[in-house]
Amino acid sequence: METSTVRFSIFPRTEPPPGFVEDAIATFRQHEQKIATQTNDKGLKSDEVLSVLAPDLAKIGFEVEARK
Secondary structure, three states: OOOOOOOOOOOOOOOOOOOHHHHHHHHHHHOHHHHOOOOOOOOOOHHHHHHHHHHHHHHOOOOOOOOO
16 A cells, blocks of 8 residues: 555644544545645646545535635
């Protein structure tokens, strides 16, 4: 299995992360090959990344802003 390039930090570091964090990180990792700057010759704009992630983020309870 390939190692993920997704990195994150939770603050405060003395507290366990909220329950939603695991699902959110899993969503980023699920789409990593499509959105990662290390695997794409040209990086995506934020709206492009959000369009990839939005459906799965909405499924786990996030409200996702629509494209401008």
